[in-house]
Amino acid sequence: MAKRLESHEEEEAGGDLELPLLSQQERSQRRSGTIPVCIMHNTGKPTTASPPTAQQQQQQQARPQSPSPGRNPAEDEDETDVIGDLMGHYGKWQLLMTVLLSLFQVPNTFHISSSVYQAANKDFWCQRPLELQQMPVDEWRNLSGSNDNCHRWEGIGWSSLANDTTLQEATEVVASVGNLVACESWEYETHDNVGNTWTSEWDLVCDKEHLKNVAEMFFLLGVATGGIISGYLSDKFGRKTMLFISAILQTIFGLCLYFCSSFELYLTLRALLGLVSVSVTYSALILAIEYVDGKWRTIAGMYNLFPLPISYMIISGLAYLTQDYQALQLCIGLPGIFLCFLWFVVPESPRWLLVKGRVDEVRRIIEAAAKFNGRQLPVDYQLTPPTQESSSQNITHLFRSSYLRRITICFLCIWFTMNLVYYGIILNMSSFGGNVYLNSALAGLVEIPAIAVAMYIITKVGKKWLFCATLFCAGVACFCATITEGREDILWLKITFLMMGKFTISAGNTIMPVYTAELYPTAIRNVGVGACNVAAGLALILTPYISLLNKIEGHLLMALLTAWSIFGGFVVLFLPATAVRRNAANSGSGGGNQNAASAAKQV
Numbered sequence: 001m002a003k004r005l006e007s008h009e010e011e012e013a014g015g016d017l018e019l020p021l022l023s024q025q026e027r028s029q030r031r032s033g034t035i036p037v038c039i040m041h042n043t044g045k046p047t048t049a050s051p052p053t054a055q056q057q058q059q060q061q062a063r064p065q066s067p068s069p070g071r072n073p074a075e076d077e078d079e080t081d082v083i084g085d086l087m088g089h090y091g092k093w094q095l096l097m098t099v100l101l102s103l104f105q106v107p108n109t110f111h112i113s114s115s116v117y118q119a120a121n122k123d124f125w126c127q128r129p130l131e132l133q134q135m136p137v138d139e140w141r142n143l144s145g146s147n148d149n150c151h152r153w154e155g156i157g158w159s160s161l162a163n164d165t166t167l168q169e170a171t172e173v174v175a176s177v178g179n180l181v182a183c184e185s186w187e188y189e190t191h192d193n194v195g196n197t198w199t200s201e202w203d204l205v206c207d208k209e210h211l212k213n214v215a216e217m218f219f220l221l222g223v224a225t226g227g228i229i230s231g232y233l234s235d236k237f238g239r240k241t242m243l244f245i246s247a248i249l250q251t252i253f254g255l256c257l258y259f260c261s262s263f264e265l266y267l268t269l270r271a272l273l274g275l276v277s278v279s280v281t282y283s284a285l286i287l288a289i290e291y292v293d294g295k296w297r298t299i300a301g302m303y304n305l306f307p308l309p310i311s312y313m314i315i316s317g318l319a320y321l322t323q324d325y326q327a328l329q330l331c332i333g334l335p336g337i338f339l340c341f342l343w344f345v346v347p348e349s350p351r352w353l354l355v356k357g358r359v360d361e362v363r364r365i366i367e368a369a370a371k372f373n374g375r376q377l378p379v380d381y382q383l384t385p386p387t388q389e390s391s392s393q394n395i396t397h398l399f400r401s402s403y404l405r406r407i408t409i410c411f412l413c414i415w416f417t418m419n420l421v422y423y424g425i426i427l428n429m430s431s432f433g434g435n436v437y438l439n440s441a442l443a444g445l446v447e448i449p450a451i452a453v454a455m456y457i458i459t460k461v462g463k464k465w466l467f468c469a470t471l472f473c474a475g476v477a478c479f480c481a482t483i484t485e486g487r488e489d490i491l492w493l494k495i496t497f498l499m500m501g502k503f504t505i506s507a508g509n510t511i512m513p514v515y516t517a518e519l520y521p522t523a524i525r526n527v528g529v530g531a532c533n534v535a536a537g538l539a540l541i542l543t544p545y546i547s548l549l550n551k552i553e554g555h556l557l558m559a560l561l562t563a564w565s566i567f568g569g570f571v572v573l574f575l576p577a578t579a580v581r582r583n584a585a586n587s588g589s590g591g592g593n594q595n596a597a598s599a600a601k602q603v
Contacts, residue, residue, distance in 0.1 A: 083350050084293035086381065087366045090300075091373035094291050098300045100342055102307050104243070104284040107250060107339070108277050109311035110332035113426060115219070115544075116440060117319035117328060119212045120194045120430045124205050126152045126183035150206035151180040182206070193437075195323025202263045211263070216427070216544040218267045222274025224537020230279040231530060234286060238356075240348040243283035244340065246276040251336030258329045290349040298514055302455045305510060309451070312426075312444025320437040357385040395531055403576075407519050408528060410571050415532040417568030418512055419539035420546075421474060421561050422505050425498065428547050428557065432498060433491050442495070443502045450506035463515045468572040470508030475565030477501030482558035505565070519576065 087093065125137055126146045135143070144152040188200040198204055204211050234242045253273040260266045285304050289297045315332065322328045350365045362383055370377050398408040426443065430436045457466055481497040484490050513529075520528040549556035 082381075082383070083354065083362070083366065086375075086377060087350075087369035088373040088375050089294055090292050090296040091369075091375070093369040093372040094296070094300070096372075097291050097346060098288045098303055100346060101284045101288045102304045103342075104247060104280050104339060105304060105307040106311045106314075107254070107332060107336045108281050109308050110315050110335075111250075111254065111273055111277055112219070112223070112423075113312060113315055113440070114319075114328060114332060115216045116427060116429050116436065117194075117197070117315075118325035119198050119216060120436065122192060122194055122197060122199045123189040124186045124199070125149045127185040127187050145180060146183065148206075149186070150183060152183055154179040154181040193320075193323065193435075195325075197325050201325065213544040213548070215263075215267055215270055217541055218271040219274040220537075220540035220543065222271040222276075223278045224534070224540055226275040226278035227282070227533040227537055228530060230282040233279070234283050235352075238348055239283050239287040239290065239352055240343075240346060242279060243287060243346075244343050246279035246283060247336060248340055249276040250280055251333060251340065254329065254333030254336060258326055258333060287346070287349055290351045298458075299455070301514065302451065302510060305451050306448070309444040309447035309506075312447070313441045316437045316440040316444070319440075354383060354385055359383050359385065395527060398528055398531060404528075407575060408531065410575050411516055411519075411528070411532050412535040413571045414512065414568050415516075416535040416539045417471070417564045417571070418505070418509055419536040420543060421478075421501075421565050421568070422509050423540060423543045424546055424557075424561050425502050425505065427543055431547050431550060431557070432495070433488070434495055439495060439498075442499055446499050446503040447506040450503045451510050454507040454510040458511060458514070462577050463511055463518070464572065464575060464577040467508055467511045467515055468569050470504045470511065471565050471569030471572060473504040474501045474508065475562050475569060477504060478558050478562040478565055482555050482562055485558055486554045501561075501565075515575075 125141055126144060126149060128135060128140050132140060132143075141147060141149070146152045183206070186203055186205055198212055198215060202208075202211075230242070230246075250273060253269050253276065257266065257269050257273070260269060285301060288300045288304050292300050315328075318331045319328050322331060347365045347368075348361065350362045353359075353362045353365070367377065397404070399405045426440075429439045429443065432439060454466070454470075477497050477500040481494050481501065484494040484497065487494075516529060516532060546557060546560060549560060
């Protein structure tokens with residue numbers, strides 16, 4: 001008999017599946033040992049269980065049917081379902097599957113952070129004529145009037161000059177020239193530890209410099225779009241199917257970028273890559289948390305985040321070794337090929353299959369998992385697909401009650417803030433000064449303890465105040481980095497403050513989806529998280545452009561991240577500390593789902 005889990009954390013958002021609970025009386029009998037975990041069937045009908053005693057009936061009648069005011073309503077979701085009772089709530093099989101699924105985060109992280117190195121800025125100048133190829137760059141800039149590296153003097157007879165021409169002699173030749181024209185081609189620094197980038201490949205300088213941000217925006221636009229539709233597709237076609245279709249497309253698009261020579265085609269492929277990458281992330285996460293139940297959902301969801309910081313460190317090493325955007329693209333595209341072979345290892349979500357009525361497939365998965373976990377299954381057991389009720393929940397239901405309006409407005413602001421600050425730090429590592437490879441590796445390194453600390457603390461204290469503290473602390477760290485901006489003698493101190501900000505914002509990024517899932521009622525959770533993804537997508541689209549603030553004033557970028565972090569921490573104060581579910585779900589649907597919500601169990 002499975003033991004009731006003693007502590008609870010809310011499950012991750014997304015992919016709500018509904019399985020029927022045992023009745024309150026049956027749960028009481030199950031805890032007292034009078035009925036088995038699974039009701040056995042010999043002739044297609046359940047066997048007769050031992051009748052409850054009179055004392056048990058009195059206790060059952062006295063037990064409240066809804067959460068009491070002093071009880072956390074979220075405790076109901078600590079209950080387990082029949083699938084977990086059969087194959088184990090969290091055993092060797094679930095550990096293996098969640099670890100394998102977490103590997104899909106590696107290429108995702110590679111692709112989203114690759115622009116830090118592929119779009120890195122390079123020192124450049126107007127191309128020198130053949131006669132002056134050996135002239136020092138600084139002298140050439142003075143001679144050609146190319147102080148901005150985008151224009152040069154017009155009408156100069158460079159053929160009359162030579163590499164051994166002195167600067168004074170050359171100056172006399174161009175003394176009468178007074179018109180500046182735009183340069184048509186450029187040369188780039190070759191010994192800058194950056195190598196060949198988008199900048200040098202397509203001359204993305206001067207009036208075309210903004211196209212680097214456009215290329216990154218196209219990828220993040222795909223991410224934002226995919227975040228909205230991936231949940232629907234995953235619910236319709238299955239988690240495993242969408243995961244591997246998206247993984248295959250991700251690998252194809254990633255490798256096509258290696259061979260692409262057209263910048264316009266490159267933009268299109270980047271957008272498609274972002275679209276399928278977020279689907280890989282979403283499907284792998286949902287599949288991982290649907291292999292487990294109870295408190296293990298939160299833990300499995302957080303385990304899924306651990307490959308992120310490791311991937312940040314790996315790609316910084318790869319970028320340092322290759323120093324070529326095409327070679328780097330090949331390195332980050334190849335791992336997807338090997339992940340596609342996990343199709344033969346990773347099964348479909350048994351809970352999704354049961355909802356779809358595919359009972360035979362569920363049985364095969366349960367039997368394989370139970371065998372791997374060393375559990376003995378009953379000789380015969382019944383799996384009954386739950387009755388699915390049509391749902392008309394839409395985004396308007398997020399504003400039907402004061403509770404839903406409050407948490408929706410707050411979470412829209414918080415998800416926007418979190419993504420703007422988190423990716424504002426990650427994707428601008430090349431503009432903070434110092435060694436971009438070392439900075440990126442350190443940013444990944446500090447995220448490992450941040451995730452671990454967040455996982456530990458939220459099992460001991462409430463999420464609200466810890467979440468609030470992470471945002472305020474990130475704001476303080478960014479403010480300290482703002483003060484040290486522009487002072488090369490204490491650059492190490494600025495980087496230290498940035499790493500402190502990355503640590504705290506990473507911890508908050510770990511808590512955010514769990515906290516969001518806890519506060520939204522089950523019946524409307526997918527809609528709520530989908531709306532939050534829209535806000536997150538908007539922040540992602542804007543992220544490449546906030547680096548332009550440094551061109552206006554060197555302190556603006558960090559000042560902006562400071563302001564948004566403090567704003568986000570302030571907004572968290574308006575959120576409730578625990579879920580308030582008694583009436584919120586029904587106020588959005590007119591009470592039509594009240595009985596279904598009380599009789600259903602999310603898996």
